[in-house]
Amino acid sequence: MRIPCPICGTRDRREFYYQGAASLLDRPAPGAGGEVWHAYLHLRDNPAGRTRDLWYHEAGCGAWLVVERDTLTHEIFGAALVETSDAD
Ligand SMILES: [Zn+2]
Known part of the structure; x- marks a missing residue:
């Protein structure tokens, strides 16, 4: 699986x-x-199908992404x- 990082381009998972x-963002x-x-x-869902998840580009730019x-x-x-x- 390859993920298209908006900063680095498409990279290996x-x-x-x-x-x-991604619902974890709704604290x-x-x-x-x-x-x-x-x-x-x-409590976590285990969806089968289309999802929105949080991924951290650990070996790249260090950005947090929402991947669909x-x-x-x-x-x-x-x-x-x-x-x-965050405003500041
Ligand atoms: Zn990146």
Whole structure:
């Protein structure tokens, strides 16, 4: 599997570290209840088909990417840099 890093170009999957579903970016508010945090921290889907995942270009530019791919066919539809809300 090859991943198209927006900075480095298309690279082998072994250069990247897989973090998990892109929904991990939707962190609950600090005051959210225990059930909300339990679901965020411990419950994972195991989808078959098109997904959006977080990948870290560990052996490349060090960027975090959201990669859209199909878990059944391993087809990669695209990759984009993770946008942060940090103003500084
Ligand atoms: Zn890169």
